Amino acid sequence: MAITSRGFSGRRTPADVKLPPGQYLTTDFPVLSAGPTPHVALDKWEFTIDDGTEVLRRWNWKSFRELPAETITVDINCVTRWSKLGTTWEGVSLDTLFKDIKTDAEFAMVRSYGDYATNLPLEDLMNKQAWIAFRFDDDDLAPEHGGPARLLVPHLYLWKSAKWVRGITLMHEDQPGFWEALGYHNYGDPWREQRYEGD
């Protein structure tokens, strides 16, 4: 049971705002990354989907940007406890990228420039739940926020929305990504407060 902190009253979020447990509201856009920000030139950028042995689909920046894009307005929740409401992005739905792919893999490792990776169940990337986003708030996505393009999977903590994405590897067996191997939760549902291993 929580102990009471003498003299602490706190600063509540307005009653009409419902945040996941333990989160607080910010209007800023803080950054969390493990290393330097990679700067990826658009003419070198590519995005691939592979099954661990062969590449199933490949896009360069031009062919990627020719895919139908959507505008998405979502709340985002960082494991470091800030939440930001009503953020607007433009991106390509993973449903579009996976349209012609037949697979019985159940897991995905999302890979980034700069060697970051994060794992998710494949079903969390499907059915209008995930996008490869390239614009934020009517601007090209800034490098420190993951530009040229990042995964956006807003129903999980934001570390799952890998910045600087370069591809997805389909897996039959789940494997931990970068933070997942360093004590963070394997799935990361903010509404169940799955921050750390064991939550």
Added chain:
Amino acid sequence: MWRLGTVVALHDETSTARTITLDVPDWPGHVAGQHVDVRLTASDGYSAARSYSIASTPNPEKRIEITVERLPDGEVSPYLTQEVAVGDRLELRGPLGGWFVWRTEQTEPIQLIAGGSGIVPLMAMIRSRAASGSSAPFRLLYSVREPGAVFYRDELRKRSENDHSPTLTYAYTRITPKDWPRPPGRIDASLVAEAAWPSKLVPTCYVCGPTPFVESAAGFLSACGNGQDKIRTERFGPTGGRK
């Protein structure tokens, strides 16, 4: 799992930053660079938690120190820097984080770059190096607004004088000490190139501070030839960035 810590000492580092020493009987030990979540709970059950870097070296006394900088519009930091008294109990979760850490087995040169209160986890590394008898050579580049904003000033000076680890370079962004050779300003490529280990020695670099500071410092380290995989970063606070 939340642990209970009892405040046993308070020490003001600057006019806005305070070190809190906590006795945590079931503390499992930590590695330099890790952080804890601190949770406060109001009498009606409302609670708020934030992460703070651990400043102290791992020790058998089950004590940890955190240094908290007061944020003007903060929710938890004003309480921790102004309200908390010796004898109060705080709830803690941790230690947390397994990436931005220095382990005593590491023997390579270490480059630390701190912006403002980003010194805290780096101080844990400096203290851990000394406590373990490590001979890994450390350098610290510490950027602060003004001389009065330096945390751990005397301890850093003594450690630097005694065994040159860390070798210490200060950079002042707004106000310098009298007769300081460099005008106030942000760190730049030439200062980093001058103060940091040459990249040919393959140092591991730890950069901690506000996001714009970390972005630029990590960029300068890369430009000096340090590999992306040798630069570890910890960013905090609002960005003040775009939007």
